[in-house]
Amino acid sequence: MSLRRASAGSPPTQAGGRDLRVAGVRHVYATQDGGEVHALDRIDLDVASGEFLCLVGPSGCGKTTLLQLLAGFLHPTEGAIEAGGVPVVKPGHERGVVFQHPSSLYPWLTVRRNVELGPRLRGVPRGARRARGEQELARVGLLEFADRAVYELSGGMQQRCQIARVLANDPDVMLMDEPFGALDALTREHLQGELRRIWQDTGRTVFFITHSVDEAVALASRVLVMSTRPGRIVLDERLPFSGSSAPLADLRASPAFVEACARVRAAIDSNAGPGRP
Numbered sequence: 001m002s003l004r005r006a007s008a009g010s011p012p013t014q015a016g017g018r019d020l021r022v023a024g025v026r027h028v029y030a031t032q033d034g035g036e037v038h039a040l041d042r043i044d045l046d047v048a049s050g051e052f053l054c055l056v057g058p059s060g061c062g063k064t065t066l067l068q069l070l071a072g073f074l075h076p077t078e079g080a081i082e083a084g085g086v087p088v089v090k091p092g093h094e095r096g097v098v099f100q101h102p103s104s105l106y107p108w109l110t111v112r113r114n115v116e117l118g119p120r121l122r123g124v125p126r127g128a129r130r131a132r133g134e135q136e137l138a139r140v141g142l143l144e145f146a147d148r149a150v151y152e153l154s155g156g157m158q159q160r161c162q163i164a165r166v167l168a169n170d171p172d173v174m175l176m177d178e179p180f181g182a183l184d185a186l187t188r189e190h191l192q193g194e195l196r197r198i199w200q201d202t203g204r205t206v207f208f209i210t211h212s213v214d215e216a217v218a219l220a221s222r223v224l225v226m227s228t229r230p231g232r233i234v235l236d237e238r239l240p241f242s243g244s245s246a247p248l249a250d251l252r253a254s255p256a257f258v259e260a261c262a263r264v265r266a267a268i269d270s271n272a273g274p275g276r277p
């Protein structure tokens, strides 16, 4: 599949159909002591191609569980998960995952080899995968570090390397679990701007988990709020800010942005009761 592009500053087209479908999903974990944890309850969700979906909710409400179901790392106790109209039964390169910590990068490989690994495992010829890797390293501003070891990179650079690695694998969907959660505030703001640009340039579908209401409202074309466990979707709202080319700092100062943050925060607060087992 070739990169889908939209002109910079405008949101990607959403005419490409549906990328993700979650239908009637419940998920129950069996615990070591023989008990059960009801993580997700009755989740129904359609994500259109090219959406930037941000999921927020209290700790332990089931956000990572939903991402792992979409990634194919877990199978739902009840209900169905589809990607591109096909049931999800296992992980696939079309659903790339960016984790909170860059521990998924291989320390014994250079930055370049980490990024080329997916195409290599899929049998992409050497020249093509090198070109593709360099394209994605340039996109995230890491081309000059291509031959370094990953442990020689800063935390923010390692997260950019993870993003390049996922993009080099030509995913339809980027699944991102608090990818900027462990970074300092300045680096985080910088990477938010970079991710917005990458989304605007590539038209990738993004499913992004965050604890930050501000981050969700700044980046999302659509924001979801999940209740305390067992997680249910209690707010599903489209937002206008992700398609803007204005600096994020300017957006954050606008009354519309502040009001959207207040709505999302209110939805979290009014559904933040004690979880049920």
Ligand SMILES: Nc1ncnc2c1ncn2[C@@H]1O[C@H](COP(=O)(O)OP(=O)(O)OP(=O)(O)O)[C@@H](O)[C@H]1O
Pocket (backbone or CB within 6 Å): 029, 030, 031, 037, 038, 039, 057, 058, 059, 060, 061, 062, 063, 064, 065, 066, 229
């Ligand atoms: N492998 C597991 N076995 C048993 N329970 C689990 C397992 N993984 C997660 N849980 C439980 O399922 C619930 C949801 O966990 P999950 O990691 O999806 O929450 P989360 O919303 O991502 O939280 P956070 O914001 O803290 O990352 C929690 O109560 C957690 O303890």
Ligand SMILES: [Mg+2]
Pocket (backbone or CB within 6 Å): 063, 064, 065, 177
């Ligand atoms: Mg989580």
